[in-house]
Amino acid sequence: SILAMRVVCALLAVVLCVVANNSGQFFFLADWHLDPYYNPDLGPDTYCQNQTEIIINSTIPLSYFQQRDYPGLWEDVIPNLNLGQYGCDAPIALCQQALETMVRILPDPDFIIYSGDMSGHHLPTPEARFTAINDTIASIAAAFPGVPIYPTLGNNDCYPDYFLNYWPHRANDWLSKIWSSWSIYSGIPADQAQNFTHGGFYTAEHDSGLTIISLNTIYVCGGHNPDWDADSHPDPAGQFAWLNETLLQVEQSGGAAYIIGHLPPNQYWHHDYVYSYNDIIKRFQGVIQGQFFGHTHRDEMHLISNTELRDPFGFWLQTPSLTPKDSNNPSFRTVSYDVANHKLIDYVQYISGLVQAQRQGYMSWYEEYKFSKLYGVSDGYINTAAIQNAILSIFDDPIMFGAWKSNYDTQYEDPDDKLKYYCEMVYPQLNDQDICDDRGIYQNSVLEDERDIL
Secondary structure, X not given: OHHHHHHHHHHHHHHHHHHHHOEEEEEEEOOOOEOOOOOOOOOHXXXXXXXXXXXXXXXXXXXXXXXXXXXXXXXXXXXXXXXXXXXXXXXXXXXXXXHHHHHHHOOOOOEEEEOOOOEOOOOOOHHHHHHHHHHHHHHHXXXXXXXXXXXXXXXXXXXXXXXXXXXXOOOOHHHHHHHHHXXXXXXXOHHHHHHHHHHOOEEEEEEOOEEEEEOOOOOOEOOOEOOOOOOOOOOHHHHHHHHHHHHHHHHHHOOEEEEEOOOOOOOOEOHHHHHHHHHHHHHOXXXXXXXXXXXXXXOEEEEEEOOOOOOEEEEEEEOOOOOOOOOOOOEEEEEEEEOOOOOEEEEEEEEEOHHHHHHHOOOOEEEEEEHHHHHOOOXXXXXXXXXXXXXXXXXXXXXXXXXXXXXXXXXXXXXHHHHHHHHHHHOOOHHHHHHHHHHOOOOOOOHHHHHHHO
């Protein structure tokens, strides 16, 4: 009845209000892929970088802390490509403007999760790669002083990509180099130095009830170099045994855990390692309140189950990237959680249109969507049931599917196609459409003056 529905809605509103009053917030970031050597005079065919120059002269171009005040960065030119280009990694200016907006939106987050790939692609030397990693985490730490940052290793945080050796009785040189930066700027506890420098994973007790568990997904992914098979390496670096023991300790303490990693545990992992991981997730599903991955540069949600949607026992979220390299707009996410039980309450995705930024010379950021508003949360939390219901609604409802697909691509539309739509909507004559097309995507719209008048 209508009365019964009103009662249910009122009770749900009370639940949501109580949950909201006991909530904290954190940033969920991934795949910034900072390129300290980004050159706006070059294009995607060279990844906007001069690799020869980087190899020959390690001081050209300059790193973040030198280049951020580089004269002439904000030239009044259209298009202004200082903020990035589709097909290229994130320049320093893009990262700066994202951080400025993040500080305005959430100036005092409880912590920051960074799910891998601080470094830009195609950087040709280990020095260049380390510069990108160090500058990324240092700039985030400078924007949020005192806020714990919990990073995880991405495939582009290795040199070369995906390359990471393991020696049972000594530290890895590359991991030790990263530790020299992350031990300063991150929230990784000092007592995790051996875990990280030997295996690339760590655990951090954020508060008395929440443990952050950071996985090294490089050792278990299909692209790992040197290649090893799961039969001879059933548990690389002992990570699965360590994960099982860590979750057991969390369970015995009555706490909750968030798992963070870079490559998600599906087709990106060797299938035997996926089985090992899922067995652990199923065993500790009551302890794990969230899993956070990156890598694909897309907005994704996934269930963990043995058979299709019949017996799901976990889920993970993937946040899209800041880099616009893979036909996507820059993005970042805020997440709210219940500080009492650390269950996820909601998240908000923010994006910025790159073409607009190139036209106006600065980033405009927008709230793309809010999970609860778009998909709903029946009991006030983002949990396995909420993700299952969201996925079912996406594929049952064509309107919902369209919304999800746009969010998945961070509202990206090929600039040439976007221009074509615009020209056809404004000009009925074919020759006028051709003239409009020749003017390009950065033209000033003839409708602007009319809009101002209206």
